[in-house]
Amino acid sequence: MKDSKINSKRYCLGRQTINYCLGCKECYKDGTCIQKDDMDLIIEDFKKSDIVIIGTPDYWGDVSGNLKVFFDRCTPYANTNDNRISMKKKRYGISISIREGKTERENTVILNYIEHYFGHMEITPIERISITQTSTLNDLIMNHQKDIQDAYELGRNIINLIKKRRKLLK
Secondary structure, three states, X not given: OOOOOOOOOOOOHHHOOOOOOOOOOOHHHHXXXXXXXXXXXXXXXXXXXXXXXXXXXXXXXEOOHXXXXXXXHOHHHOOOOOOOOOOXXXXXXXXXXXXXXXXXXXXXXXXXXXXXXXXXXXXXXXXXXXXXXXXXXXXXXXXXXXXXXXXXXXXXXXXXXXXXXXXXXX
């Protein structure tokens, strides 16, 4: 990404301070959350983004708890909130789920869940990646070279599309 002069930001939600949604509905008044934590920084970057990539491990057939808290805290910006602060920008989304088990069933549920979130955030899903039988980074590297190559090609295609889009907007 750096070589292509495209900015990217990565957030590991487990390393961020994101409080649980209080369910107070204050965000339904003016589109802002009363809590002040790392969500503010993430949302500012989110507003500037062209592509949002959300990946999660499978925890008992569902997204991680940190991702669920993040989704809940996006209520001020979701299309279910009539007073939301609009993102005003067309964004695209990629969903990724990784699990240790053999079946795709749980990953399908998770990918659908992420895409449900994308719908409420008015993000157009463009790709979903499901990886099974992986419990460590070493498993991924040793046993999923095709998945890694496919993800790499997807990244290259995205970079090329962003470059073309920038040329058109000049």
